[in-house]
Amino acid sequence: xxxxxxxxxxxxxxxLTRNAASFGALFAESAVFLDVxxxxxxxxLRARPLHGPIxxxxxxxxWLDRTPEFRYDILRSVGDDLxxxxxxEYELPGAEPFTGLTWIEAESGLIVRAFVAxxxxxxxxxxxxxxxxxxxxLEAMEP
Amino acid sequence: VxxxxxxxxxxxxxxxxxxxxxxxxxxxxxxxxxAFEPALNAFLTVTRTLALEQAAAVDDLLAAGVDLGPLMxxxxxxxxxxxxxxxxxxxxxxxxxRYVPRTDADVVVRLRAAGVxxxxxxxxxxxxxxxxxxxxxxxxxxxxxxxxxxxxxGSAAAVGSSNIVAAVGTDxxxxxxxxxxxxxxxxxxxxxxxxxxxxxxxxxxxLTDAGPIAHSAADAAAVFGCLARAPxxxxxxxxxxxxxxxxxxxxxxxxxxxxxxxxxxxxxxxxEGWRLIPVRLDLSGTHAAWMLTFLTETATALAPFLxxxxxxxxxxxxxxxxxxxxxxxxxxxxxxHFREQLRARVDKALGDVDALVAPTASAPPTADEPxxxxxxxxxxxxxxxxxxxxxxxxxxxxxxxxxxxxxxxxIGRLGDDERLLALAARLEDTLERRVVGAA
Numbered sequence: 061x062x063x064x065x066x067x068x069x070x071x072x073x074x075x076l077t078r079n080a081a082s083f084g085a086l087f088a089e090s091a092v093f094l095d096v097x098x099x100x101x102x103x104x105l106r107a108r109p110l111h112g113p114i115x116x117x118x119x120x121x122x123w124l125d126r127t128p129e130f131r132y133d134i135l136r137s138v139g140d141d142l143x144x145x146x147x148x149e150y151e152l153p154g155a156e157p158f159t160g161l162t163w164i165e166a167e168s169g170l171i172v173r174a175f176v177a178x179x180x181x182x183x184x185x186x187x188x189x190x191x192x193x194x195x196x197x198l199e200a201m202e203p
Numbered sequence: 204v205x206x207x208x209x210x211x212x213x214x215x216x217x218x219x220x221x222x223x224x225x226x227x228x229x230x231x232x233x234x235x236x237x238a239f240e241p242a243l244n245a246f247l248t249v250t251r252t253l254a255l256e257q258a259a260a261v262d263d264l265l266a267a268g269v270d271l272g273p274l275m276x277x278x279x280x281x282x283x284x285x286x287x288x289x290x291x292x293x294x295x296x297x298x299x300x301r302y303v304p305r306t307d308a309d310v311v312v313r314l315r316a317a318g319v320x321x322x323x324x325x326x327x328x329x330x331x332x333x334x335x336x337x338x339x340x341x342x343x344x345x346x347x348x349x350x351x352x353x354x355x356x357g358s359a360a361a362v363g364s365s366n367i368v369a370a371v372g373t374d375x376x377x378x379x380x381x382x383x384x385x386x387x388x389x390x391x392x393x394x395x396x397x398x399x400x401x402x403x404x405x406x407x408x409x410l411t412d413a414g415p416i417a418h419s420a421a422d423a424a425a426v427f428g429c430l431a432r433a434p435x436x437x438x439x440x441x442x443x444x445x446x447x448x449x450x451x452x453x454x455x456x457x458x459x460x461x462x463x464x465x466x467x468x469x470x471x472x473x474x475e476g477w478r479l480i481p482v483r484l485d486l487s488g489t490h491a492a493w494m495l496t497f498l499t500e501t502a503t504a505l506a507p508f509l510x511x512x513x514x515x516x517x518x519x520x521x522x523x524x525x526x527x528x529x530x531x532x533x534x535x536x537x538x539x540h541f542r543e544q545l546r547a548r549v550d551k552a553l554g555d556v557d558a559l560v561a562p563t564a565s566a567p568p569t570a571d572e573p574x575x576x577x578x579x580x581x582x583x584x585x586x587x588x589x590x591x592x593x594x595x596x597x598x599x600x601x602x603x604x605x606x607x608x609x610x611x612x613x614i615g616r617l618g619d620d621e622r623l624l625a626l627a628a629r630l631e632d633t634l635e636r637r638v639v640g641a642a
Contacts, residue, residue: 118514125518126525187529190576194491195534198541201488 061169064144068164075132078124084117088170095176128189142166153189207365211277211422218276225276229258229320232278235366242347244339245360247283248291248324257320273425275318281371282355283324285310286402294404295327297337298512308402310413310430317429325357331375331406332575333519344386345608349568352382358416359386369417369426375410377587380599383416384563384610387601390416391423393620395594397431405504407497410591420627438622441557448482448556453586457565464602464609465562468634475633482552490581492538493588499535502527519575546593553616558626562586563599563610596620598627
């Protein structure tokens with residue numbers, strides 16, 4: 061049975077290998093996943109908890125589709141078999157790296173609750189690499 | 204058995220002489236479509252019942268002495284982005300498989316009023332960008348192992364196979380002209396705004412125009428005349444001899460088989476007395492401006508329309524929407540500023556000539572279509588995109604002498620659509636006459 065810490069490592073690996081299916085498979089059917097970046101599409105002020113592996117996989121796939129290559133390092137983790145807290149650093153190309161915290165609770169080798177918190181405004185300055193290149197191309201053409 | 208008519212004029216003559224009824228023509232067309240579909244996959248919906256009802260109504264009207272004009276009784280198909288009352292409208296996406304509009308798009312209203320017989324909705328790239336594997340790609344009628352191009356590939360393949368004489372598509376970056384070139388038919392993107400866009404599925408509004416695909420410029424003009432608003436100003440006649448501004452460096456960038464086909468056509472025109480003047484138009488910045496505009500507008504229009512259904516679309520569509528949502532306002536505005544400057548440069552290049560001439564696509568159709576994010580995908584569009592950015596009318600004509608399907612693109616002045624199509628018809632006549640003479 062995977063411990064909470066092992067699940068945290070598998071979480072990181074799934075994201076770095078851009079494998080949404082593997083990421084979703086870490087969660088129990090009853091799992092609840094709350095990330096500060098997950099908002100209701102029609103109301104960005106409302107948090108949107110994700111429920112179960114299918115929804116988590118779909119949202120993760122969508123996020124990976126629009127996210128360029130990134131760095132995601134675990135700086136420190138504390139916990140036991142059932143819970144784990146992580147301090148991590150995340151970096152998109154062309155943007156300043158930032159840190160955040162993840163809380164994982166495990167049962168029977170699957171995640172049943174997860175919280176992710178970070179300064180999501182730090183993402184505002186980051187655009188996909190293609191968008192940055194297109195902007196640079198037009199900027200270079202202006203007198 | 205009625206052999207496939209090759210033109211709107213031929214259909215008009217058959218109907219009015221009593222040699223065929225509209226119902227007979229519709230039945231023959233539907234049979235051909237059914238026979239070709241396994242190879243082409245050009246249609247998402249074949250509207251058999253509707254077509255036969257409309258054809259019967261046409262026969263009744265003709266018998267009563269009512270003539271609705273040149274398109275009356277002509278079997279036509281429309282791209283599946285146009286809303287059709289009571290007929291599924293998918294945008295090439297199985298996520299909309301159950302969407303049945305209650306009203307018609309303006310384009311469909313105009314076609315119905317002209318007495319057209321609507322035989323079906325044609326296959327297309329998913330929302331003009333991705334490919335829904337559940338619906339499949341459109342195969343080329345000249346060689347089904349190759350793509351028909353996109354995104355109006357179904358419309359071009361249906362015409363290219365001679366199953367119908369004309370169809371309607373839309374063009375945001377070459378989506379009428381490129382498949383027309385690949386299928387060796389005529390494709391016309393009108394001046395921006397000449398054809399009403401109400402009732403099209405949401406997409407990039409400032410780049411997109413609906414237009415005809417047909418076997419000839421004359422037929423394209425007939426369909427355009429039905430679809431379009433009246434021109435704002437009276438248009439002048441084509442000069443005699445016509446003068447073309449040739450974008451020679453664009454032709455030189457093409458694959459040898461395309462470049463030689465275009466050179467051959469231009470040589471013939473020169474021999475027939477057409478004046479050819481070399482002109483230059485720098486393509487720098489067009490890719491960036493088009494992508495920033497296309498993705499921003501597509502995302503703005505599609506994200507609220509699809510809502511959670513976005514998750515069920517292809518990776519290409521999800522990427523387009525999600526990337527478009529990240530484009531900052533200053534970048535979209537900067538692209539708009541670039542477009543104004545490019546429009547002025549194209550207007551200047553058109554100053555002393557009747558039209559510009561350029562390749563449509565730089566290479567022939569391939570077996571595998573690269574994904575839209577791929578640079579190779581954009582390479583096919585780089586000669587068509589500039590005129591979506593500027594809004595100028597542009598028509599792709601088959602370069603008749605080509606071994607591979609090669610499109611010759613004519614670009615006219617803004618709003619001078621009818622004049623451009625008249626010039627295109629004259630160019631066709633000149634090339635055809637020479638080919639016949641040479642034979």
